[in-house]
Amino acid sequence: MTVEERLQDVKQKISAAEREANRSVGDVVLVAVSKTFDVDAIRPVIAAGQRVFGENRVQESEGKWPQLKAETDGIELHLIGPLQSNKAADAVALFDVIETVDREKIARAIASEMRKQGKTLSLYVQVNIGMEPQKAGIEPKETVAFVNFCRGELGLTIEGLMCIPPAEDHPGPYFALLRKLAGEAGVSKLSMGMSGDFETAIGFGATSVRVGSAIFGHR
Numbered sequence: 693m694t695v696e697e698r699l700q701d702v703k704q705k706i707s708a709a710e711r712e713a714n715r716s717v718g719d720v721v722l723v724a725v726s727k728t729f730d731v732d733a734i735r736p737v738i739a740a741g742q743r744v745f746g747e748n749r750v751q752e753s754e755g756k757w758p759q760l761k762a763e764t765d766g767i768e769l770h771l772i773g774p775l776q777s778n779k780a781a782d783a784v785a786l787f788d789v790i791e792t793v794d795r796e797k798i799a800r801a802i803a804s805e806m807r808k809q810g811k812t813l814s815l816y817v818q819v820n821i822g823m824e825p826q827k828a829g830i831e832p833k834e835t836v837a838f839v840n841f842c843r844g845e846l847g848l849t850i851e852g853l854m855c856i857p858p859a860e861d862h863p864g865p866y867f868a869l870l871r872k873l874a875g876e877a878g879v880s881k882l883s884m885g886m887s888g889d890f891e892t893a894i895g896f897g898a899t900s901v902r903v904g905s906a907i908f909g910h911r
């Protein structure tokens with residue numbers, strides 16, 4: 693299959709999962725994860741109509757996306773990997789959405805950079821939903837307090853929650869927990885589901901799915 697065919701295939705599976713879950717078709721946003729792929733690999737996906745992309749590294753993105761954004765209107769770029777405070781300025785300048793707000797220090801750095809640059813990004817809090825030591829994200833039990841801190845102390849609008857469930861478990865219970873936390877925190881968006889489990893995530897209420905290898909191929 694070509695990359696265009698794989699994109700179509702993923703989109704059809706998203707529509708089928710939306711119908712299966714009694715949700716309206718078009719409800720779920722597809723974030724095409726282009727990490728490790730270069731501009732020549734990404735251009736055909738843009739040409740096929742895809743506009744929302746995810747990257748996990750700021751520096752790698754700076755080598756690709758200024759150029760691609762200049763070529764096409766309406767690109768929306770999501771940061772889905774961990775952010776260090778010393779990269780906050782670059783991240784706020786390049787990205788439209790940061791999905792990995794997970795600690796006070798980075799929330800403060802983002803808030804201060806958005807003020808400095810006069811730019812408002814859409815923000816998600818990343819939750820370490822399986823409490824894995826090697827994974828980033830705020831602990832589930834601290835999520836509501838952290839969202840309230842971002843809102844109250846820093847004046848940030850947190851739109852949703854994001855998670856990456858443990859690879860070895862069935863993801864359903866983790867997706868259900870993220871949805872419950874979002875309800876408690878009063879946020880409406882849920883970024884959950886990747887190539888292996890996006891249809892399951894849609895069944896549990898994902899509003900966006902982050903799909904890489906099913907579109908671009910193996911990394």
Ligand SMILES: *Cc1c(COP(=O)(O)O)cnc(C)c1O
Nearest residue numbers: 725748772886887902903904905
């Ligand atoms: C790489 C990555 C994805 C996409 O993973 P695939 O299995 O290739 O679809 C999704 N979310 C995050 C945070 C990632 O780093």
